Amino acid sequence: MISGLGQHGFGKKALALFNSMKEKGLKPDAVTFLSVISACNYSGLVDEGLALYRSMDSFGLSATPQHHCCVVDLLAKAGRVEEAxxxxxxxxxxxxxxxxxxxxxxxCKTQGKQELAKLVTSKLLDIEKQYGRAGYNVLLSQVLAAEADFPE
Known part of the structure; x- marks a missing residue:
């Protein structure tokens, strides 16, 4: 339910359901946290999403790469790309x-953050070399092509 509420823009209702769940003594698991942080992301509830992420360890949970990705998306969509x-x-x-x-x-592409995009691209290329994968080259080409559209 939390995920469904979040995907339809009802982040506050998803948070209320999450809090109700905790009040009734139900311990949220990693998937529940991912759903509620994602709900915050869909609804622009950045501070709430960050607080939830930070509270995971109080439930004995470790954040996974999926949680980290959700937080990055949460911050970036709110225009806080550098913070992400x-x-x-x-x-x-x-x-x-x-x-x-x-x-x-x-x-970075969406918000025209060209210099940061170059740093991120460098890191992505390093990761690709390390794991022998490719995949972000098309997005990179779009970012670099868009650079001509942004005055320096």
């Missing part, structure tokens, strides 16, 4: 996942 970059940097090796950096690169 700092968040990933703070993850260290835990942040070395395609989806996390790819989400940030997509937001």
């Amino acid at each position: 970059y700092e968040f990933i940097q703070g993850l260290g090796e835990e942040g070395d996942f395609f989806a996390i950096w790819g989400s940030l690169l997509a937001s």
Whole structure:
């Protein structure tokens, strides 16, 4: 229900359901946290989503790359792209996942953050070399092509 509410823009209702669940003594698991943070993302409830992410350890849960990716998307969609970059940097090796950096690169493209996109691209290319994968080259080409559209 939390996920469904979130996907349809009812982030506050998803949060209320999550809080009701906790009040009734039900312990949220990692999937529940992912759903409620995602609901915050869909509804622009950035501070609430960040607070939930930070509270996971109080429930004995460790954040997964999916949680990290959701937080990056949450921050970036709210225009806090640089903060999302700092968040990933703070993850260290835990942040070395395609989806996390790819989400940030997509937001850089959307918000015209060309210099940051170059840093993110460099990291993505390093990860691709390390794991022998490719995949963000098309997005990278779009970011670089869009650079001509943004005055320096």
